């Protein structure tokens with residue numbers, strides 16, 4: 096799991112070392128790590144370092160300093176390095192090091208643009224964690240003109256390495272303005288900056304290398320967690336030898352209707368493929384029949400459950416309202432999707448996950464808060480609005496989109512890597528709700544016991560697995576079989 100921290104948290108972690116006069120060694124370690132990645136990339140993509148054209152975009156702070164020191168390293172190995180001095184007050188020690196190694200410094204101007212376009216490698220050291228919002232006009236034009244030369248940089252084989260954070264990306268939130276550097280690779284120091292793991296920043300950052308510079312984050316709560324496939328092996332709830340079907344977990348599912356029978360089938364298949372003790376389906380007879388045909392183990396009699404999943408393809412019905420009352424009365428965890436979301440007009444008194452897409456989040460925020468956003472606002476700032484909804488609901492919000500983000504009521508976020516575009520097809524959300532329901536049912540005991548299970552982390556695992564499965568199928572009804580295979584594999588790989 097990658098953990099992301101805000102710029103403030105990183106500065107706070109850095110402060111004791113700065114107070115102890117450790118800036119120089121910190122920057123040396125940072126620059127050495129940056130230089131190593133640049134050397135590897137240059138050698139890997141362009142065969143060698145000597146003779147390669149490198150441009151350093153140098154701002155006035157330490158970010159520029161790191162970039163200049165790395166540039167000096169490359170110049171000392173024979174690269175032709177030009178630094179573009181963006182604000183006419185570059186980090187002095189970095190400039191000296193670069194000049195001593197044979198590099199040059201240019202002011203921002205037409206020559207800088209030409210150099211930028213011709214470079215084999217561009218090192219973006221304009222802003223890091225010290226960036227204030229908004230790019231100055233001259234810088235913004237320079238980046239725009241450079242990027243205009245081709246889709247993502249001047250030359251198809253040009254490498255762009257961002258120092259700590261791509262310039263134009265907010266290190267804490269990942270928000271980008273209209274203009275920002277798009278890197279192939281970002282070398283970040285001390286800890287992942289939260290913005291690198293969030294929508295916007297993650298796309299701008301490309302591949303990320305973390306360089307350890309000895310900062311201590313032991314007691315700091317990360318702003319973002321980004322689950323990785325290895326976490327599935329460690330954390331996915333798997334059946335234990337002592338379990339029987341009831342102790343493993345029964346999920347009550349209210350899904351599907353005469354109009355949308357398929358949503359019931361897909362949600363049921365999602366739940367079954369994720370693994371659970373028993374699935375109880377409450378749905379119209381046609382939906383029951385369709386589900387039973389594929390999953391004859393499904394029980395269609397009402398009875399006790401350990402968790403509820405409500406909403407996919409189901410209208411607002413008496414069953415759904417009863418299930419919600421049962422969830423609150425018996426403190427059962429519940430995942431609520433689609434039409435189920437319209438029943439929510441106040442925070443629920445039980446562990447809750449809601450799974451809106453942007454349009455549904457608009458409705459939810461409209462019912463829960465005053466001055467709710469419109470859809471465009473949610474799409475522009477998904478994290479901010481998911482967090483607002485999580486705070487207002489006191490629940491975990493899984494905001495579905497091309498990059499699904501998961502928000503906790505305390506404002507922290509789980510950001511799984513983006514799923515494949517394959518998942519942009521009808522029915523994949525129903526499968527996700529089924530998976531989430533199965534996870535709630537199988538962890539309900541632990542959830543009740545002093546909240547040992549973190550719902551948002553659980554949702555992160557579900558979204559991650561759903562995304563991985565999406566790479567192997569082009570349609571929603573293909574997902575459950577792949578999910579089942581992946582879950583079985585997790586069991587085999589767990590030590």
Ligand SMILES: NC(=O)C1=CN([C@@H]2O[C@H](COP(=O)(O)OP(=O)(O)OC[C@H]3O[C@@H](n4cnc5c(N)ncnc54)[C@H](O)[C@@H]3O)[C@@H](O)[C@H]2O)[C@@H](O)CC1
Pocket residue numbers: 105106109121122125154155156157158159161221222223224225226227228229230231258259260284285308310
């Ligand atoms: N956090 C750490 O522990 C370490 C940080 N290091 C580097 O230091 C960076 C942070 O350095 P700084 O605090 O100097 O900050 P930055 O180098 O990110 O930028 C701050 C400088 O740019 C100016 N600036 C910011 N926004 C501007 C805007 N919109 N228009 C014009 N000027 C603007 C500021 O006034 C300041 O001079 C990190 O990103 C990283 O690269 C490393 O060198 C070593 C250790």
Ligand SMILES: [K+]
Pocket residue numbers: 158219220221222223257258259260261262
């Ligand atoms: K940067």
